[in-house]
Amino acid sequence: MIGEGAAPPPGDLLVQAVEGMDRPLFVLDEEWRFAYVNPAGAAVLRRDVAGLTGRVVWEEFPDAAGSAFEDVLRQVRVTGAPGTAEALYAPLDSWFRADAFLTPAGLVVTYDDVTGRRRVEEEAAAAIAAREQAAAAAAAAAEAEAAGRHLVLLADVSEAMTASTDVDEAVARFAGLVVPLLADWCLVSVVDPDGTRRDVGRAHSDPSMVEAMHRYADLRVRTNRPTAPVPTALASGRPVVIPHLTDDDVVAMTADEASRAALAPLRVSAVATFPLLARGELFGAFTLVNGSERGPHTETELRTAEIASRRAALALDNARLAGAAQRMAQRLQRSLLSPPVQPDHLQLAVRYRSATRGVAIGGDWYDAFLQPDGDTVLVIGDVMGHDIEAAAAMGQVKTLVRGIAFDRLEEPAGVLRRVDHALVGLAVPAMATALVCRVEQDAADHGAGLRRLRWSSAGHPDPMMLLPDGTVQDLSAPVGPPLGIGWRGPRADGRVAVPEGATLLLFTDGLFERRGSSLDEGRDQVRTLLAAVAGLSLEALCDRLLTAMVGEGAEDDVAVLAVRAHPTSGERPAEVGPEVLPGGRT
Numbered sequence: 001m002i003g004e005g006a007a008p009p010p011g012d013l014l015v016q017a018v019e020g021m022d023r024p025l026f027v028l029d030e031e032w033r034f035a036y037v038n039p040a041g042a043a044v045l046r047r048d049v050a051g052l053t054g055r056v057v058w059e060e061f062p063d064a065a066g067s068a069f070e071d072v073l074r075q076v077r078v079t080g081a082p083g084t085a086e087a088l089y090a091p092l093d094s095w096f097r098a099d100a101f102l103t104p105a106g107l108v109v110t111y112d113d114v115t116g117r118r119r120v121e122e123e124a125a126a127a128i129a130a131r132e133q134a135a136a137a138a139a140a141a142a143e144a145e146a147a148g149r150h151l152v153l154l155a156d157v158s159e160a161m162t163a164s165t166d167v168d169e170a171v172a173r174f175a176g177l178v179v180p181l182l183a184d185w186c187l188v189s190v191v192d193p194d195g196t197r198r199d200v201g202r203a204h205s206d207p208s209m210v211e212a213m214h215r216y217a218d219l220r221v222r223t224n225r226p227t228a229p230v231p232t233a234l235a236s237g238r239p240v241v242i243p244h245l246t247d248d249d250v251v252a253m254t255a256d257e258a259s260r261a262a263l264a265p266l267r268v269s270a271v272a273t274f275p276l277l278a279r280g281e282l283f284g285a286f287t288l289v290n291g292s293e294r295g296p297h298t299e300t301e302l303r304t305a306e307i308a309s310r311r312a313a314l315a316l317d318n319a320r321l322a323g324a325a326q327r328m329a330q331r332l333q334r335s336l337l338s339p340p341v342q343p344d345h346l347q348l349a350v351r352y353r354s355a356t357r358g359v360a361i362g363g364d365w366y367d368a369f370l371q372p373d374g375d376t377v378l379v380i381g382d383v384m385g386h387d388i389e390a391a392a393a394m395g396q397v398k399t400l401v402r403g404i405a406f407d408r409l410e411e412p413a414g415v416l417r418r419v420d421h422a423l424v425g426l427a428v429p430a431m432a433t434a435l436v437c438r439v440e441q442d443a444a445d446h447g448a449g450l451r452r453l454r455w456s457s458a459g460h461p462d463p464m465m466l467l468p469d470g471t472v473q474d475l476s477a478p479v480g481p482p483l484g485i486g487w488r489g490p491r492a493d494g495r496v497a498v499p500e501g502a503t504l505l506l507f508t509d510g511l512f513e514r515r516g517s518s519l520d521e522g523r524d525q526v527r528t529l530l531a532a533v534a535g536l537s538l539e540a541l542c543d544r545l546l547t548a549m550v551g552e553g554a555e556d557d558v559a560v561l562a563v564r565a566h567p568t569s570g571e572r573p574a575e576v577g578p579e580v581l582p583g584g585r586t
Contacts, residue, residue, distance in 0.1 A: 027106040028073070032057050035106050044113055046092065063091050069098055076100040077107055086114065150304040153181055157308050161315035168200050170319050174286065174312050175201030182301045182308075183272070183288035185209070187217055189230055190284040190316075197221050197230075201286065209266060216262040223259040227252045229273035233285045239306060242271045243296035267292045272302060274309035278317040286312065336395045340368035340561070342580035343376050345568050346439065346451075349538045351546055351560040353510075362557035363390030363432070364508045365398050369406065370582060371438070377405050380506040380561050381434035381460065381483075393430035397423065397483065401434065412436035412456035413491040416480065420458070424486035431484035433459040435506055439498070439563070451498040451565055456491055458483045461509050464527065468501035470534040472527045503538065504563040505530065510556030511549050525549065537575070538564045 024041035026034055034052045042049045045061075058065045072085035082101040089096055095118040098111040156177050161170040167190060175186045188201025199221055204213045224231055229240040242249055245268050254260050270290040276283040288297060288305055297305070340348040354362045363383035371377055379401055383394040400422050405415045415436050423430060437455040445451060455463065455475065459482035465473045477494025481487045498504065505526075512522030526549065533544050542562050550558055566573055 023110055023112065025108065025110045026052070027103075027108050028057060029106050034060075041111070044096075044111070061089075061091075063089065069096075072098065073100055073107060073109065076102055149181055150300065153177060153304065154307055154311060158311050158315065161312055161319070164319065167316060167319050170315060171201040171284075171312075173201075174308075175203040178286075178288065178305070178308060179203040180205035182305050183297065184291045184294055185213055185266070185289050186286060187213075187220070187289070188276075188284065188286040189221070189234075191234065191282060197234075197284070212262070212265045216259065216266060219259040219262055223255045225253060225255050229253065229271055229287060230285045233273045233275045234282055237275050237277055237282065239275070239302075239309075240271075240273045241297070241302065245269055245271055269294070270296045272297050272305060274305055276309055276313035276316060278310070278313035281317065283313050283316045283320075336391065336398065337365060338367075339580070340366070341370055341376070341582065342577060343370055343374075344579065345566040345572050346376060347538050347564045347566060347573075347576040348378075349542045349560075349562045349564075351542045351558070353546060353550055353558040362387065363394050364510065364557040364559035365394050366506070366559045366561040367398055367402060368561065368563075369402060371406060371409055373409055375441075376439040376563075378437040378439065378504070378506060378561060378563060379405070379434065380508060380559055381432050382508045382510075382557070382559070383430050383432040393428070394432070396428050397430055397432050397434070400428075401436065405436065411493050412438055412454055413480075413493045416456050416458045416483065417487075417491050420483045420485070420487055423484045428484070431482055433457075433461075433482045433509075435460040435463060437463065437504070437506065441568075446568055449500045449568055452495060453498050453504065454493050454495050456480070456493045458491070461507065461512075461523075463507075464505045464530060465496065465498065466503040466505065466530050466534055467499065468534075470531050472531050474523070474527070498565050500565055500567045502565050503534075503541070504565075505545075506561040506563075508557065508559045510558035511545075511560060513556060538562055 019038055021038055022040055024044040025036075025038045026041045027036040029035045034055050034057060037049050037052045039049060042052055045052070047060075052060065058070070064070060067089075068085040068087040069089075072083040075081075076083040080102050082099065084097065084099050086095065086097040088094070094113050094115045096111050097114045098109055100107060100109045102108075157174060161174055164170050164173070171188045171190055175188045179186050184206070185204035186201065187199050190198050190200045192198065199217045202213060202217055204210045220230075226232070226235075229242065233240045249271075250260055250263065250268075254263065266289070268289055269292045271287060273285050273287045275285050286305075286309060288301075290297060337350070337352055340350055342348055348368050350366050350368075352364065352366070363385045365379075365381055365383075367377075367379040369377055379398070381394070381397065381401070383390050383397055385393070397419070400419050401415065404418045404422065408414070408418065410418075416434065419434070422428075435455060435457050437453055439451055439453055441451045453465075453475070455477065457477065457479045459479060462477070462479075463475045465475055467473065473496075475494060475496055478492040480489070480491040507526075509519075512526050513519060514522055526545070529545060529548050530541075533541050536544060542560055545560065546558065564576075566576065572579055
């Protein structure tokens with residue numbers, strides 16, 4: 001028996017110490033019953049000490065069974081080594097950390113509610129994950145934006161280079177498009193059909209360096225060694241990429257100090273050259289150059305550049321083919337639509353506009369020539385169609401009209417009748433409208449300052465006459481059917497006096513025929529416009545007429561033949577040009 005004032009036994013001191021601990025603790029016996037629970041431990045578990053003592057832990061806390069806590073407690077009991085577990089206990093919606101160790105008194109478990117710490121850690125982890133996700137999203141967005149810009153560039157290359165049939169213009173556009181997206185600056189070389197290489201396309205992202213770029217580009221073609229990127233790419237047909245340009249590379253590229261000195265201010269760090277190859281033919285090469293700050297070209301830039309090179313080469317090939325077609329059409333046009341005669345005191349002006357884009361000729365035509373008796377024949381016509389086939393048919397019809405009108409000094413109606421029969425008899429595959437006019441003047445008319453116009457129409461729009469006072473007359477006469485059907489019925493002529501200073505206007509229906517408008521409305525517009533430009537010279541009148549009526553895009557082929565009757569007294573006015581007669585006589 002312990003006397004009064006004596007110190008309590010050591011076991012009691014230990015119990016007192018554990019009872020006063022802030023850290024939760026309990027002891028489990030061999031049958032997993034609570035042998036002891038301190039007050040802090042019972043409070044954390046939201047129970048009381050008496051209610052837990054003697055109870056089986058797995059029965060009181062069934063959700064702990066099968067959890068990490070049971071695993072560690074059983075492991076400690078088997079091995080005797082201390083163990084730790086940390087997990088969520090769902091019924092209490094709390095995270096606990098449990099430390100267990102085996103003693104002779106039982107399995108001692110201390111534990112802490114670490115929910116606050118875990119939530120802080122989870123929030124920190126979530127914040128880090130959110131930042132990483134945002135960074136990844138930003139990187140993906142930047143990559144998608146870059147890919148989008150590259151796709152837009154490729155579309156722009158195709159569109160810009162197919163918008164012109166001029167090779168130099170197309171190449172210049174190409175250089176301007178790829179800078180600065182693919183490189184700091186760019187030079188595009190073109191190889192002409194004779195093998196001559198020209199550096200045509202040039203563009204730099206820094207305006208202050210443009211002059212330096214031009215100085216080097218002016219020297220590059222004649223100073224490039226065979227080992228330079230462009231000659232190498234042209235010889236092999238493959239790209240040449242130099243990601244880090246060295247002094248040795250510069251020496252291998254350039255043949256003289258002048259070109260090296262011109263290159264130095266540009267501070268080149270990387271070069272990539274791509275051949276312009278299409279349908280097995282090399283058209284040139286384009287070179288992407290970066291300065292020291294930009295560094296090597298990226299894989300994406302090189303991949304886009306290679307695709308752009310193929311598109312540019314194909315566009316250049318198409319431009320050359322289109323240019324050749326245009327030149328052929330122009331030669332055909334010059335042969336079929338020859339300049340009109342300029343007889344006596346008559347001034348003639350002609351205009352032609354094709355509706356077929358890229359081809360400068362179609363089925364419309366004009367003609368003016370002298371008959372053996374000195375009269376002037378004016379012809380304007382329209383063969384169905386708007387292409388080269390229509391132009392070829394037109395050439396046959398025009399030749400028949402010219403030959404028959406020159407050989408047979410007949411009235412216009414008789415000419416049209418013979419031409420119609422010839423077309424059918426010769427099986428010419430064409431149908432056409434035509435207007436044949438003859439400007440006549442006998443001695444009496446010459447003295448009176450008059451000329452007379454005789455005309456006949458085969459389905460063609462009536463001509464107009466602009467009088468010196470600004471009045472516009474429609475020259476109407478019976479209209480016969482078009483040529484090419486073998487019409488054997490009558491054809492009629494119209495006749496009218498042409499005073500000095502008057503202007504005759506012959507035209508095809510492409511001048512005034514428009515979708516959505518009636519033919520009468522179109523002719524009224526021509527008539528009004530003609531009256532408004534009465535004071536202009538003949539050439540200016542024709543230009544104004546086409547600009548106002550047709551603009552930049554013709555819906556149909558358009559041909560115009562205008563004749564101004566200048567006074568016969570005195571000399572031919574100097575401002576209208578010299579007299580031009582058959583055989584080159586003036």
